[in-house]
Amino acid sequence: MNTHHIIKLCDRCYWDTTTETIKLHNENVPLTSNMRKVLKLLITNYNKPISSIDIFFHIWENFENEYKPRNVRNLISNIRKRIPCLSIVNYYGGSYMLKKNRESHPLFSENLIDILDQAQNGITISDPNQNDNPVIYVNHAFANAFGYTPEEVIGKNCRFLQGDDRNQPALEEIRQAMQAFKDVTVTLRNYHKSGQLIYSEVTISPIFDKKTHKLKYFLGIQKDVTSLQQLIQQIKGMV
Ligand SMILES: Cc1cc2nc3c(=O)[nH]c(=O)nc-3n(C[C@H](O)[C@H](O)[C@H](O)COP(=O)(O)O)c2cc1C
Known part of the structure; x- marks a missing residue:
């Protein structure tokens, strides 16, 4: 039985919540574990700005680390390069937000008929x-x-x-x-x-x-x- 939960991120780009992998045009996108962590954070908070500091400590969990915004910037920039159709926007300088089309929300692909039915x-x-x-x-x-x-x-x-x-x-x-x-x-x-x-x-x-x-x-x-x-x-x- 296929229990994978697939979220459409943009046209022909899908996130598998079980394996935490991205498929773009049916090909797996190679991701480092840090990229995967950021993506997961952005996807679960889609349309909500996440501060760069929160992203930093989400990845480099050790609080003794010195916060370096450049690390987050580089990571986001690498994700943008690998998945160009994703729209990760800078929000008031210090935050990042994954903006998805209304139609990309899982509500549209999976739940809409359930909602109408009820x-x-x-x-x-x-x-x-x-x-x-x-x-x-x-x-x-x-x-x-x-x-x-x-x-x-x-x-x-x-x-x-x-x-x-x-x-x-x-x-x-x-x-x-x-x-x-x-x-x-x-x-x-x-x-x-x-x-x-x-x-x-x-x-x-x-x-x-x-x-x-x-x-x-x-x-x-x-x-x-x-x-x-x-x-x-x-x-x-x-x-
Ligand atoms: C989406 C849709 C829903 C409709 N729902 C109803 C309805 O609940 N009850 C009803 O009597 N007519 C309903 N109608 C109207 C009839 O289908 C039809 O258009 C109407 O009777 C006038 O056309 P007629 O002269 O071909 O019968 C609906 C029409 C559409 C397109």
């Missing part, structure tokens, strides 16, 4: 480049709210939740917004698998490819507003 609001992603814009991802909150499993929803267009209740003015708002690539928030009458009416506040947003700017997905966020709608109906009935 969110409390419904989250759906559809693929408008496929016939009839089917759902390609749905989180558990969405599936559970309507009594389905994610597998039962994937591949369908979300309109199946409306059942036969298709005469809803909000649907025209959705169609127009989607055609114009605009965000839209509406309240829809949807139906649980058991047939029970659920008022759902849905926000649909177009998601574009960052490079080509072409439409890639639609993101849907659903919130059950049944209690609120029932209250509104009651108040309307009173006046």
